[in-house]
Structure formats: C-alpha cells, structure tokens
Amino acid sequence: MANKRVLSGMRPTGKLHLGHVVGALNNWVKLQNEYECYHFIADWHALTSDYADTSRIKENRIEMMVDWLAAGLDPKKSVMFVQSAVPQHAELHLLLSMITPLGWLERVPTYKEQRDNITDKDLGNYGFLGYPVLQSADILMYKGNYVPVGEDQVPHVELTREICRRFNSFYGDVFPEPQALLTPVPRLPGLDGRKMSKSYGNDISLSDTPEEITKKIKVMMTDPARKRRQDPGNPDICPVFDYHKIYSPDETVQTVDRECRVAGIGCIDCKKWMSEALLENLSPLLQRRKEYAARTSEIQDIIADGNQKARAVASQTMEEVRKAVKLS
Numbered sequence: 001m002a003n004k005r006v007l008s009g010m011r012p013t014g015k016l017h018l019g020h021v022v023g024a025l026n027n028w029v030k031l032q033n034e035y036e037c038y039h040f041i042a043d044w045h046a047l048t049s050d051y052a053d054t055s056r057i058k059e060n061r062i063e064m065m066v067d068w069l070a071a072g073l074d075p076k077k078s079v080m081f082v083q084s085a086v087p088q089h090a091e092l093h094l095l096l097s098m099i100t101p102l103g104w105l106e107r108v109p110t111y112k113e114q115r116d117n118i119t120d121k122d123l124g125n126y127g128f129l130g131y132p133v134l135q136s137a138d139i140l141m142y143k144g145n146y147v148p149v150g151e152d153q154v155p156h157v158e159l160t161r162e163i164c165r166r167f168n169s170f171y172g173d174v175f176p177e178p179q180a181l182l183t184p185v186p187r188l189p190g191l192d193g194r195k196m197s198k199s200y201g202n203d204i205s206l207s208d209t210p211e212e213i214t215k216k217i218k219v220m221m222t223d224p225a226r227k228r229r230q231d232p233g234n235p236d237i238c239p240v241f242d243y244h245k246i247y248s249p250d251e252t253v254q255t256v257d258r259e260c261r262v263a264g265i266g267c268i269d270c271k272k273w274m275s276e277a278l279l280e281n282l283s284p285l286l287q288r289r290k291e292y293a294a295r296t297s298e299i300q301d302i303i304a305d306g307n308q309k310a311r312a313v314a315s316q317t318m319e320e321v322r323k324a325v326k327l328s
Contacts, residue, residue, distance in 0.1 A: 003036065004035050004036065004145045004146065005035065005036045005037070005038060005142055005143060005144045005145050005146070006031050006035040006036070006037045006038070006144065006145070006146045006147070006148060006181065007037075007038045007039075007040075007138065007139050007142050007144030007146075007147055007178070008024070008028065008037075008038075008039055008040075008147060008148050008149075009039060009040040009041065009042040009045070009083065009138060010024070010039075010041065010042060010064060011042045011043075011045045011046045012041050012042070012043055012046055012057055012060035012061050012063075012064045013046050013049070013050055013060065014056075014060065014198040014199075015060075015063060015067075015198060015203075015205045015206065015207055016063075016064060016067040016205070016206050017196055017198065017203035017204055017205050017206060018188060018196065018203070018204045018206070019188055019190075019195070019196035019197075019203065020067070020206075021071055021206070021285070022185065022186055022188045022246065023150065023183070023185045023188070024148070024183070025067075025068065025071040025072070025073070026071070027148055027183045028068075028071075028073060028078070028148065029071060029072040029073060031148060031181075032073065032074060032077040032078045033077065035145075035146065037077065037078040037079065038078070038079045038081075038142045038144070038310065038313075039068070039073065039078055039079070039080050039081075040080070040081050040082065040083045040086075040138065040310070041061050041064050041065065041080075041081070041082045041083060042083050042138070043057050043061060043082060043083055043084050044083050044084050044089070044090075044134065045083070045131060045134065045135070046060075047127060048123075048125075048127045048128045048131045049121055049123065049128065050121075051125070051127065052121075061082055061303075062296070062299055062300075063207070065080065065299050065302065065303055066289060066292045066293050066299060067206050067207075067289065068080060069288070069292050069299075069302070070206065070285050070286075070288040070289035070292055071206075071285060072285075075302045075305065075306065079306050079309045079310055080302065080303070080306040081303065081306035081307045081309070081310040082303060082306075082307060083138065085303075085307040085310075085311070086141075086307065086310045086311050086314050088141060088311070088314035088315065088317070088318045089134070089137050089138060089141060089314070091318060092137040092140065092141055092317075092318065092321060093130075093133055093134045093137040095321065095325060096133050096136055096137055096140075096163055096167065097130060097133050099163070099166050099167060099170060100133050100163055100166070104159060104162065104163075105129050105130060105132060105133070106129070108132050108155060108156070108159060109152075109155050110152075110155075110156075111128075111129065111132075132156055132159050132160075133163065135156060135160065136159065136160040136163045136164070139157075139160050139178050140160065140163075140164060140167075140175045140178070140317075141313070141314050141317050141318075142310075142313055142314075142317070143175060143176055143317065144178045145176060145178060145179065146178065146179055146180075146181040147160075147178050147179070147180055147181060148181045148182075148183050149180050149181070149182065149183060150182070150183055150185050151182065153180075154180045154182075157178060157179070157180040158180075160178055161177045161178065161179075164176075164177050164178070165177065171321075171324040171325055172324050174320055174321060174324050186242075186245065186246050187242050188242060188243070188246065189239040189242055190202030190203055190239075191203070191204070191216055191217075191219070191220045191221060191239070192221050192239075193221045193239045204216055204217075206285065206286070206289055207289070209286075210279050210283075210286065213275070213278070213279060213282075214275050214279070217240075217271050217274065217275045217278070218271060218275075220239060220240055220271060221239055221240075222238050222239070222240055222267045222270070222271075223235075223237055223238045223260075223267075224237075226267065229263070229266045230263050231263060232260075232261055232262055232263045233260040233261065233263070233267070234260075234261070235256060235257050235260050235261065238260070240267070240270055240271055240274055241256060241257070241260070241270075243274050243278060244256050244270075244273070244274050244277070247274065247277045247278045247280075247281045248273065248274060248277040249277070252273055252277065256270055256273070
C-alpha cells in the first residue's frame with residue numbers, strides 16, 4: 001500500500017485530549033505503516049470559527065505537533081506540515097470554488113448543525129460556508145486515495161468526490177477520487193457523559209499530569225440512577241465503564257460488569273481501577289510528550305521539513321492543474 005496516499009488534518013483550536021487519541025491518532029499511527037501518509041495542522045480551517053482571535057494559533061500548532069509525536073506519529077514515515085505554509089492550498093481552493101455549486105455547500109450536514117449549536121460566534125461568513133471546498137483542496141492537492149474519518153464525516157469526503165468528478169469532467173482526469181477510510185471509533189465520552197470537548201470542560205488533556213488525570217476521574221459521572229453504594233448499577237450507561245472497555249484488562253472489565261449490576265462494588269473502587277489502567281496505558285505517551293515539549297527547536301525542524309516536502313508535492317500538482325485549466 002506504500003504507493004497509496006492517506007490525507008488527514010486537525011484544526012489547532014486548543015489542546016488535544018483523549019478523544020483525539022482514540023478517535024484519530026491511534027489510527028493514524030497504524031496507517032503510517034501501511035500507506036504514504038500526509039497529516040496537516042489545519043490552521044486556515046481554524047480561522048473559520050476563530051477568526052476574531054488568532055492569538056493562540058501559533059502556540060497551538062506547536063502543541064499539536066508535540067501531541068502527534070507523543071502519540072507515535074513518526075516524521076520518517078508521515079509527512080506532517082502546517083496548512084498555511086503551503087500557499088498552493090489557497091490557489092486550488094480558489095479554482096475549486098469557481099466550479100462548486102452553492103447548493104452543494106448548503107446541504108453539508110455539519111453546516112446547519114454547527115450554525116445552530118455554536119451560538120457564541122458569528123458563523124455567517126463565506127469561510128465557514130466554503131470550508132468544505134478548502135477541505136477538498138487539502139485532499140486533492142496530494143491526490144489522496146483515502147481519508148480516514150468517522151461515519152459523521154463521510155459526507156465531507158463524498159462532497160470532495162463530487163467536486164473531483166466535476167473538475168475532471170471540465171478539465172480532464174487530473175485527480176483520483178478519494179475514498180473514505182472508515183475508522184472504528186470506540187465510544188469515549190467526556191467526564192460528564194457528553195462528547196469529550198475542551199469547550200465543554202469535560203476533557204482529559206494530553207498535557208494533564210497523572211495527578212490531574214486522577215483528580216478528574218474521581219469526580220467523573222457514573223450511572224445517574226445509582227445514588228447510594230447499595231444501589232445496583234448499569235454499566236451499559238456508565239461513562240466510566242466505557243473507559244474500562246478500552247483501557248482495562250478483560251478480567252477487570254468482566255468483574256466490573258458483573259459486580260456493578262449487583263452492587264458488589266462501589267463507584268469509588270470502579271473509578272480507582274479504571275484510573276490505574278488508564279494511567280498505565282497512557283504512561284509512555286505522557287512521558288514522550290514531556291520529552292518532546294522540552295525540544296522546541298527539534299519540533300520546529302520537523303515542521304519545517306514537513307512543510308518543504310508538502311510544498312514540493314503541491315507545486316507539482318498545481319503545475320498540472322494550471323495546465324489543465326489553461327492558466328499556465
């Protein structure tokens with residue numbers, strides 16, 4: 001699969017947390033051993049919602065690269081770069097926006113969903129409406145064959161495929177149609193049972209210390225119907241048990257599943273066992289993160305090298321695009 005390319009990115013809008021590890025980074029680490037991988041820090045995408053305050057984007061880019069390396073991404077196996085350091089993305093975005101029907105963008109499921117749910121920011125701008133086109137440019141620039149996504153992101157990949165087909169129908173077969181590479185994502189809720197998010201204040205950050213993680217788990221939500229120690233619980237609706245299923249040994253998972261239902265154990269013991277298993281699993285990542293965070297110049301070199309590699313590919317792609325559109 002070495003000749004097949006995978007393309008994916010993340011917006012540097014804040015610190016990464018366990019949800020990013022389980023939902024994306026663990027999968028990226030596996031993919032880099034099977035495909036030619038390009039992963040970018042999507043700082044232009046961050047502007048679609050954080051355009052009014054860009055003060056932390058630069059810092060967040062460094063923090064994100066530290067987290068990626070700590071999670072196991074290898075600059076010898078994956079090209080890791082910053083989106084805005086490759087200006088060809090903006091040029092391809094412009095050209096693709098010329099051929100993308102407005103109705104295609106308005107029907108993207110997350111467009112209306114986020115406009116309804118994110119009420120503290122004005123999202124009535126072209127950048128927010130048109131970000132799927134920029135996303136398409138990000139993917140097509142590297143002629144990505146696969147885009148690792150969860151099921152909720154499949155419509156974005158399908159839109160890229162439609163834009164790809166439309167471009168090729170006008171100007172010739174320049175781009176391959178990318179395919180969604182569905183990522184099986186275990187359920188990892190936040191501390192309050194909702195989706196883990198820094199904006200909800202319910203996250204376990206990769207920059208947290210073991211002591212901070214232990215403290216957060218102690219106040220983590222459990223089965224809301226279990227109010228007293230002697231009340232039987234239901235692990236199926238308990239966020240703590242979701243963590244057990246990912247991080248604890250099978251024997252512990254079976255014990256918790258059985259004893260919780262008959263009030264054989266209390267929530268304090270359940271959380272303690274989970275906390276120990278989680279920290280044991282995270283220990284190598286947390287240690288690597290601490291080491292990388294102290295090597296700022298090395299991080300900057302990795303980013304610069306990735307930017308250079310990405311620009312080389314992007315320059316070649318844009319030569320083909322300009323020639324196809326007869327703008328060369």
